[in-house]
Amino acid sequence: MSAIENAIEVKNLNKSFRKSVFEKSKHILKNVSFDIPKNKTTGFVGNNGSGKTTSIKCIFEFIFKDSGDVKFFNQEMGPAVRRRIGYLPERPYLYEFLTAEEFLKFHLSLSGIHLQGAALNALIDETLHKVGLLEAKKKALRSFSKGMLQRAGLAQALIHKPEILILDEPMSGLDPDGRLMVKDILREEKKKGITIFFSSHLLQDMEELCDHLVAIHGGEIIYNSDLKSFMSQFPSLEEAFRSKQKEVQK
Amino acid sequence: MRAIYTIALTTLRELIREKLFIVIFFLAIGLLFISVALSNLSIWEFQRILADLSLSSMEFTALGIALFSGSYMIYKEIEKQTCLLLLSKPISRRQFILGKFCGLSLLLLLTLLALTVLMNIILLEPEYILNSFMIMLNIYLKVLVILALVFLLSVYIRPVISLLFGFSFYLYSHGINSVEFLIKKTNDDNLIAIHKVLETISPQFFRFNWKNYYFLKDAPDMNSFVIMTSYFILWIVFLMIFAVRGFNKRDIV
């Protein structure tokens, strides 16, 4: 594995949750280890409740791991690392009372990029155009549909031109056009050499886009290597994934 | 610093656009005008009643905003996961929560300033102007202590509970004197002991309650002004340090 440099390395991540003081804690992530190779697109598959979102939240330190180690280009998580990442959460609820334009300006500024005037407007327009929201530039986010919010969330993840994109179900809530748009954006970003990590239930999309695959089942990683060899004996990723799950369940 | 400023301004913008505040704001203004209409009295009585009413309505408007928005603000950010987007950026959790706090503080300041200016316009008494702003600052700082308290609480507990707790705390801190009087009457040693502890750990609002007409005529001297200001600022800093610490350790699930 040392031939490929990894953008992110996750080692032996463990996390337990306790819903309340009275309940027993539940072991959600069990020694989760995987890599996200640089300049590649990595898919993250797993059933509902298998721990995808929890893993991603641990990577960002939104929730604190019980044990384990996460490295970004061999660095610990911190402001310097965050500047290089674009993130789309699972349910992008955004500040409702901002317009799309204000929303992007706000996030750009928090990313540490302080543009002004024409350069700022050009970047905003370019990004909104990319996600198909240019018409809605002056509209408040509260008037947006679910899919439009998803697009705004994606715009926010792209605008500061990050080196790594971490997207939690970027295709959910989108119409076929929207899904196509996201796929095009991901392909384009990959061409630019951006490292992409995204979770999805849509194995068809994943098959089209990914080089690398991380599969999780019941909080345990069941696969972490390239996609081609994963589905070598199967006609589709769907079937390969099913068979792998069955194998693990035994 | 820049991140806190950016978050504060965006928070302020959000809050102003939320209709709730516009409603509360007009309610307060309406109250002022009603009080004018009611005061068909001699000039002295008129001024007295109007001043008392408007100073109280200022305090309760600000307290209401602080309690409701303060206790729900961080909770909503966590519940709706809006904070994830911000925290994925190169800003710290401390900057995030301080930015939110400053945004709400700015809203409170603007509201109080507007109401104070309005009151002065109605009273039309140049002598009162400086004093009224001193009293406004007193109200503002008191409310900020409560705001910091509900921020701290809402990191740990449900917003309704922190709201109620914040309100009881406000009442208690104003009425420590009367509570003490009542408790001494019971002659219950346990109660007296509990009260002693509570008293020492509560901000002494009752010592700095400038919300009445008397202070409009005779402002507190500079000395007590400085003491009041530093006393409340220390409380705010103290509470916010713990709010930041709590938030730093919290899982955002």
Ligand SMILES: Nc1ncnc2c1ncn2[C@@H]1O[C@H](COP(=O)(O)OP(=O)(O)OP(=O)(O)O)[C@@H](O)[C@H]1O
């Ligand atoms: N706050 C919490 N307290 C207790 N358990 C939790 C909490 N959050 C999540 N879980 C549990 O953790 C497990 C993993 O959840 P997670 O959200 O990571 O799954 P996921 O793979 O993202 O699923 P989905 O495909 O539905 O998004 C689930 O079994 C869930 O019940």
Ligand SMILES: [Mg+2]
């Ligand atoms: Mg999920």
